[in-house]
Amino acid sequence: MSFRYDAAVAARDVDVALEIERGETLALLGPNGAGKSTVLAVAAGLLRPDSARVELDGRPLTVSGAGRRAVHVPPHDRQIALLSQEPLLFPHLSVLDNVAFGPRSRGASRAAARATARHWLAEVGVEELADRRPAQVSGGQAQRAAVARALAADPGLLLLDEPMAALDVAVTPDLRRTLRRVLADRTVLLVTHDALDALVLADRVAVLEGGRVVDHGETARVLSQPRSRFTAQLAGLNMVTGTWQDGAVRTASGLRLEGMPDGDPQPGDAVVAVFPPRAVSVFREPPGGSPRNVLRVTPTQLEPHAGQVRVRTAELSADITPQAAAELDLAPGARVCFVVKAAEITVYAV
Amino acid sequence: MSFRYDAAVAARDVDVALEIERGETLALLGPNGAGKSTVLAVAAGLLRPDSARVELDGRPLTVSGAGRRAVHVPPHDRQIALLSQEPLLFPHLSVLDNVAFGPRSRGASRAAARATARHWLAEVGVEELADRRPAQVSGGQAQRAAVARALAADPGLLLLDEPMAALDVAVTPDLRRTLRRVLADRTVLLVTHDALDALVLADRVAVLEGGRVVDHGETARVLSQPRSRFTAQLAGLNMVTGTWQDGAVRTASGLRLEGMPDGDPQPGDAVVAVFPPRAVSVFREPPGGSPRNVLRVTPTQLEPHAGQVRVRTAELSADITPQAAAELDLAPGARVCFVVKAAEITVYAV
Amino acid sequence: ATGETTLTVFAAASLTATFEEIGEEFERTHEGVEVAFSFAGSSDLVAQVQEGAPADLVASADEATMERLTADGLAGADPVAFASNTLRIAVPAGNPADVSGLADLAGDLDVVVCAPEVPCGAATQRVARRAGVELSPVSEERSVTDVLAKVTTGEADAGLVYVTDVAAAGGAVEGVAFPEAAAAVNVYPIAAVAGSPHAELAAEFVDLVRAGPGQRILRDAGFAPAP
């Protein structure tokens, strides 16, 4: 067990317990004001909770509350880096020295720290800004440098508070891929509004509403079968895991799904194919035509969902209009075809 | 002609000309560092360009450059309000008084200004925060209050710099609807990263890259037939206009499209049905099955597009895999069916 | 104080105690008159009058200073001398350094004197030259009261001040008389200021200072009569 968190902040009505395994990424989802930033502040040692037990790799960081010997490790000694919603680059240092700040603080030489900094600036794609002052870069560029700075500190636990909120769509996929690569073997607590971030970056998800965890579990489970209104709005995605073969996802059960790869998966790589229920058409018989993926399935359940009918099988869902459901005369147990265009399926390496 | 803008800022290599009709909303799209915020700063009178001619309703606001009599109307006298990326609520005023600031500045009584403020706070859905200090609200809540503050100032031209960047997915559609309602009869310059914002809120779009306008025109044209790499990544949507009848979009040409309405359109309302090309399946014959919308079309063009084949008709596009295109033996001029699930189509009032 | 006539007297700092007493005496004999004092170094006072300070009378600690006033035509009548003062060695109570005469001050004691630029410093130089004593002070103060303060607080082992200062300091210091002091006697003159609206009252105050009661107060404080 790497990171254990259990803390209550009475003044903000936030009472949350979380656990993150070593090397695991946990995504924290939730609406505005749910308490996500509060959890990060407590974890970083910036806010003293009313009662708490916070540990990293067995080392108590914050312990408080009735009957406990109070512990409060100061922020700099926690090996926990925080990237907040605002980039907050130090205005008196160049972008390069901002990124070199973490390594320098942990004792690296100036030259070594700068080399590390250049590496991370390159990773987030703003190496050409190294010598600028923070006041001379755009909001998005600053946030990317701040991401690099947090990564360069090489912390035991990395806290990210919506690291991509200020990034434009053209660079988000790139950076998301970078983050996936670098977060793979790190312990991370990621606050995000974006289901895709959670899906690509997180192993598990916890959903916060009104200061309480209302749903948590494997990312795939939470996003595909959301238990909270918020997550349902956010996600409800179909996810099929398999390996990448001949330009398609081959599942353990022998299915073959064509889709659009995000990045460049190699044959044999473990991948996940993701597509929303609304992209799934339902036919009695295979229709022919352009759609590449025709899956023979047996619906187990039909339920109303946001004005539509959600047709569930053991693994997949399709959203169709009530009229369509009526015309197809759908009922649980009848075999049908789920048809999905390859263009609707995104394939991610996992 | 309501707002004319033509200004160059040499130090940032930004040289842009724009025009916005009275009551029109122009969306400014572009990657990080393209110069969007710079345009807004010049329009608001906060940055003096090297050579410029900026006019609102025929009144010169900024005139500079060789051979011109220099004019520079100060920011407060331009009737131009700016909502920037950061909310920047005045920390010493309550949320309510922040929103009342604009009306007060324009001479309203305290009580009247507060009444206006309450109205706008309610519009953006944070009326219950009226008496809080800005330090006591979350980032997203603060940004919503800032939106209300800009709206309450009732300016001749409203500049919005990514007003929804910090909002969570659960509230964005609501606020977008509010904005659409209130921006309808205003002159607005909206900077956004989000094609949907542009689609719903803007009449026209200008795309900025490297400090230059690389594409501009009607929102529908720019988003459906993007001419810049950036916009193509962002959009490329199908848009079908018509009226709302019997729970579907009826077009002038007699087509009927079922879709998911955003909001609550009334029969007879002008609406637009929006769906991405990847959501369109192509069949030789109508396939039956759950998809509600089967459109008989004649492709005019087939072109490669991001690893897929884009099948264009006069008005619509479908993205299918090259294999599918080959199997269907598609060629321009042959009649086919475009099939779209109702769940894939969003219908907006316009 | 409303409705009263105010007679404003600028007087050398060394006259503070005595003139306050004489002022009370004057108020007792002049119904409706209030005497207001401004005490400072003589040079300051003269400079202030030159700049237009609203004084009716000026009493200075030496004649040289008063001459600057007369030279400017600011004295309403010829200055008249009313007291004189001589130097004395002041030592902290108990005389810890065992000072008995001017010659003792030449040793490595901490001695404080007035700077040569101010009246008491000029007198000090004259006395030392006459006695053939080489003084090496640790500080040359800008006024005699600063010298006295250094001695009363025990910072200095000895200082050269006026006889009257020793008396005014009460038990805080002891005076050590020395014969060479006679070589430098300061004469205190007083004069009405030209254009004073209270010329008559000013003349009466001068009379009081020079008459019995005033002279008695001055003598009690240690002043010698004017020569």
Next chain:
Amino acid sequence: MSSSPGRVGVPAWIVVPAVAGAAFVLLPLVAIVLRTPWSRFLDLLLSPASADALALSLRTSATSTVLCVLLGVPMALVLARTSFRGQGVLRSLVLLPLVLPPVVGGIALLYTFGRRGLLGRTFEVLGVQVAFSTTAVVLAQTFVALPFLVVSLEGALRTAGQRYEVVAATLGASPTTVFCRVTLPLVLPGLVSGAVLAFARSLGEFGATITFAGSLQGVTRTLPLEIYVRRETDAPAAVALSLVLVVVAVLVIGLTRQGRTGP
């Protein structure tokens, strides 16, 4: 904005020089308290001369603080928010009274407002005598205290930046409205501490006052002058009055700090 609601500590070693510094300032105050003649304290305080001096000091210091605010806030604003040729030189000159020995300041004021001064004739024609009046005390105090207010306020203005002012302007607030409703409230802590500094400096002002205003009881003899006069004849009394000044000052500074809204 809740993004960083926390605190981080100061280095522990920093407490050592901080305590040394505090001790250096506090020990002399303790020494004064120890030397105060408590048995005579009330008598000394209630004597007419002391009471007059205290009243005069409070009155003139309050007036000069108001003058400092009226003149200094605009000066700080112009220095912090505009740029023009020679601004640097002007700033240096305006800050000069900080460094001038007050006696020199007093001389300079005499040369300006005195009978023989630059403006002396003008004032004489108007029938106003400035030098050696209570007005002179106020002018002397304002002269030495003004730069205190300007310096601390200019610093606060620069640190606060212009972001909120920009937002206010685009909401239609004229420069005057921005000034009153945004700039001033945002730098209020800086303004208050500047005004306290100015008041304190006025309260302690001695050299310029005695040179330019003289030392007349009830008219120009403020508490520091009274202390100086007493010191020559009655050192314990001077110490007692000094303590009164200390107490008044602590009260002023303390009350003002109380009034501040949180850090």
Next chain:
Amino acid sequence: MSSSPGRVGVPAWIVVPAVAGAAFVLLPLVAIVLRTPWSRFLDLLLSPASADALALSLRTSATSTVLCVLLGVPMALVLARTSFRGQGVLRSLVLLPLVLPPVVGGIALLYTFGRRGLLGRTFEVLGVQVAFSTTAVVLAQTFVALPFLVVSLEGALRTAGQRYEVVAATLGASPTTVFCRVTLPLVLPGLVSGAVLAFARSLGEFGATITFAGSLQGVTRTLPLEIYVRRETDAPAAVALSLVLVVVAVLVIGLTRQGRTGP
């Protein structure tokens, strides 16, 4: 961050009181320049007494400024960044030398470091004589100048806030590293202007010095003391020396402002 790169103006009317304030400070300086005996100016400046006084003033002021920084930065940090019981009272007490007439400050220092003072015996045992030495001048200057530095730095620290310090801490910077690499650079303008204030106040210090340190050429007679002594016999010379002090001060303030980065 480029979101608000612009400027908004100051209200036009504000220029009127600003100019009035500037004139009020500048006119007396003009008056001094007009009264300076230019024919004798060089002679006066190069006389041994003047040269000694100027050198001593610069040396002692520089030393006391260093002392102020060493003691004052920690004090400001503790006041701005920690909270403890009695902090308000402590702050008021520490700021007291601002309001004390320097003469009273000098008395208090005597009662502390003088021969019969609180610590006098301790120093005597150590064989150190403070009174009448250059050390006493430095102590007097530090005593009056320290609060200037503390006040302006504390203000700068509070205005700057802790957001960057929080980020630095989570990047692994110890409180000492945060202090040296984030806090100090961020408040550098405040620290510099505080140090300039302290230097200036030291340079002009008069009352506490003459009371506590005495006045001996080359040892304790700083420029203000020299000016005062000269004034008794040679007013024009005093004016000339005052002008020298003015010029030195303008140079110091001007040079420091030059060295500042950015606006």
